[in-house]
Amino acid sequence: MPDPFRHYEGVPLLDLPADPPSPQVPTLAPDGAAFLSQLLFYSAAISASKRVPSTGAKYALRVNPSSGNLHPTEFHFITRGLNRWPDGLYHYRPSSHMAEQRARGDFKITSSDAPVVFVLTSIAWREAWKYRSRAYRYCLHDMGHAWQALVLAAHASGCESFAIGQFADDSLVEACRLNEDEWPMLLVELRGPSIPVRTPDGGETVWFGGRANSLSPEVIRYPAIDGIHAATKLTRLAETEPALAGSGEIPLPPPAASTRAFGDVVRARRSALDFRGGDLTMSQAQLSAILAASAQPFFADFARARLVQLYLYVHRVDGLKPGVYRHWQDGGLERIKSGDQRVAAAGLSLGQALAGNACVAFSMIADLDRAARVFGDRGYRYAHFEAGAVGHRLYLAAEAHGLGATGIGAFFDDQVHRYLEIAPEQGQVIYHFAIGYPVHDPRLDA
Numbered sequence: 001m002p003d004p005f006r007h008y009e010g011v012p013l014l015d016l017p018a019d020p021p022s023p024q025v026p027t028l029a030p031d032g033a034a035f036l037s038q039l040l041f042y043s044a045a046i047s048a049s050k051r052v053p054s055t056g057a058k059y060a061l062r063v064n065p066s067s068g069n070l071h072p073t074e075f076h077f078i079t080r081g082l083n084r085w086p087d088g089l090y091h092y093r094p095s096s097h098m099a100e101q102r103a104r105g106d107f108k109i110t111s112s113d114a115p116v117v118f119v120l121t122s123i124a125w126r127e128a129w130k131y132r133s134r135a136y137r138y139c140l141h142d143m144g145h146a147w148q149a150l151v152l153a154a155h156a157s158g159c160e161s162f163a164i165g166q167f168a169d170d171s172l173v174e175a176c177r178l179n180e181d182e183w184p185m186l187l188v189e190l191r192g193p194s195i196p197v198r199t200p201d202g203g204e205t206v207w208f209g210g211r212a213n214s215l216s217p218e219v220i221r222y223p224a225i226d227g228i229h230a231a232t233k234l235t236r237l238a239e240t241e242p243a244l245a246g247s248g249e250i251p252l253p254p255p256a257a258s259t260r261a262f263g264d265v266v267r268a269r270r271s272a273l274d275f276r277g278g279d280l281t282m283s284q285a286q287l288s289a290i291l292a293a294s295a296q297p298f299f300a301d302f303a304r305a306r307l308v309q310l311y312l313y314v315h316r317v318d319g320l321k322p323g324v325y326r327h328w329q330d331g332g333l334e335r336i337k338s339g340d341q342r343v344a345a346a347g348l349s350l351g352q353a354l355a356g357n358a359c360v361a362f363s364m365i366a367d368l369d370r371a372a373r374v375f376g377d378r379g380y381r382y383a384h385f386e387a388g389a390v391g392h393r394l395y396l397a398a399e400a401h402g403l404g405a406t407g408i409g410a411f412f413d414d415q416v417h418r419y420l421e422i423a424p425e426q427g428q429v430i431y432h433f434a435i436g437y438p439v440h441d442p443r444l445d446a
C-alpha cells in the first residue's frame with residue numbers, strides 16, 4: 001500500500017493555527033493563516049481514526065471520504081494577497097495540518113484575480129495497487145468528493161467558488177512543478193468578502209519546490225489508466241447542451257429541516273460499515289431534503305447542465321412503496337419497478353449487504369454520450385466528478401438528518417444496465433450509494 005500522505009520535503013513549512021473556529025457563522029478571519037486553516041480543517045483534514053482489530057494498528061480518516069480510504073487526492077493552493085500570509089504556491093500536509101511552501105511570490109495560473117486558487121491532483125497509484133484499472137474511476141469520484149468538501153467549507157465561511165476543468169494538463173503540471181505521479185484534475189477559485197485580503201506582493205517567484213516523498217518502493221503501471229488519462233487530456237473547448245428535462249409523477253413533500261451546524265456535520269461524517277435493517281424507516285421529508293441537497297447547482301465550467309441522474313432502490317421510506325424510482329431534477333420521482341429491491345440492490349453492488357440494509361440505495365446513471373458530445377473525451381472525467389460531488393452532498397445531507405451513508409464504487413456495471421433496462425445511448429452506471437441507519441463501527445476510536 002503506497003503512503004497515503006504526500007510531503008514535499010525540504011521546503012519552508014507554515015503553521016496553520018490549531019482548532020480553527022467552526023465556519024457556520026461567517027466571520028472575517030483576521031488573517032490568511034486562520035482562513036486557510038478553517039477551510040482545510042473542514043474539508044481535507046484528519047477527522048477521526050480507526051484501529052485494525054487484528055493488529056491494533058491505528059490509521060487516519062479524513063473529512064473527505066475516499067474509496068478504500070486510500071486518498072488519491074492532493075490539495076495544492078495558490079494565494080495572492082491574503083492578509084498576513086505570503087503569496088505563493090503551497091501543498092497541504094494533512095498529516096500535521098500544515099502548509100508546505102513550494103514557491104513564494106507572484107504566482108498566477110488562471111486569468112482571474114481570485115485570491116485563492118486550489119489545484120487538486122490525483123495520484124492514481126494510490127488506488128491502482130488495490131483496484132487496478134478500475135482505480136481511475138475511483139480517483140475521479142474522490143476528486144468530485146474533495147471538490148465538494150472544499151467548496152461547501154468555503155461557502156460556509158462566506159466565499160464563492162468556481163471550478164475549472166477545462167485547462168491544459170501538461171502546462172499546469174509544469175507551472176506547479178508537480179511530481180510526475182500527480183495529475184491535475186480540477187482548479188477551484190475562491191473569492192468573496194469573507195477572505196481577508198491585501199494588495200498582492202508582486203515581484204519574482206522564488207522556488208523551493210521540494211522533494212516529493214516516495215510513496216512505495218515499487219509502482220505497477222496500468223496501461224488502461226495511462227490510456228484513459230491521456231485520452232481525456234484537453235483537446236478543445238466546449239459548448240453546453242441542455243440537460244434532460246422532465247419530472248416524475250410522484251411529488252415529494254417539503255424537505256425536512258436540520259438544525260445541525262455545518263462544522264459538526266462535516267467533522268462527524270463517516271461511511272457506514274453497514275446499516276441496521278429491520279423495520280427502521282426514514283421519512284419522505286428526509287428523503288426530500290437529501291434529494292434537494294443533491295440537486296443544488298454546481299459552480300463549474302463543466303456543470304451548467306447535469307450529466308448524472310439518480311435511480312433509487314427504495315427499501316424503507318415511509319409512504320413510498322418499495323421499488324425502483326428515477327429522480328427528476330425538476331421535481332418528483334418516477335416509479336419504474338415495484339417490489340422488494342433489497343436482494344437486487346445488494347447483488348448489483350457486488351454483493352455488499354449494506355446496499356440492501358439501507359433505507360434507500362442509489363445507482364447514478366451518467367449520460368456519457370452527451371458528456372462526450374459536449375466536452376469530447378474530457379467529458380468522461382466530468383461525469384465522474386459530478387457523481388462524486390452528488391455523493392458528497394448525499395453524505396452530508398444524510399448526516400445532517402440523523403442518518404448515515406456510504407459511497408459504493410464496487411458494482412456490476414452490465415448487470416445494473418440490464419436490471420434498470422438502460423440502453424447504451426441512455427447512459428451508464430458510474431457510482432452507487434446507500435443511505436440508512438448505520439450500525440456501530442467497532443473500529444472507530446472513541
Ligand SMILES: Cc1cc2nc3c(=O)[nH]c(=O)nc-3n(C[C@H](O)[C@H](O)[C@H](O)COP(=O)(O)O)c2cc1C
Binds near residue numbers: 064068138145352406
Ligand atoms: C468513490 C468511493 C467509493 C467507495 N466504495 C465503497 C464500497 O464499494 N464499499 C464500501 O463499503 N465503502 C465504500 N466507500 C467508502 C470508503 O471505504 C470510505 O470513504 C473510507 O473508508 C473512508 O472512511 P470515511 O468515509 O468514514 O472517511 C467508498 C467511498 C468512495 C468515496
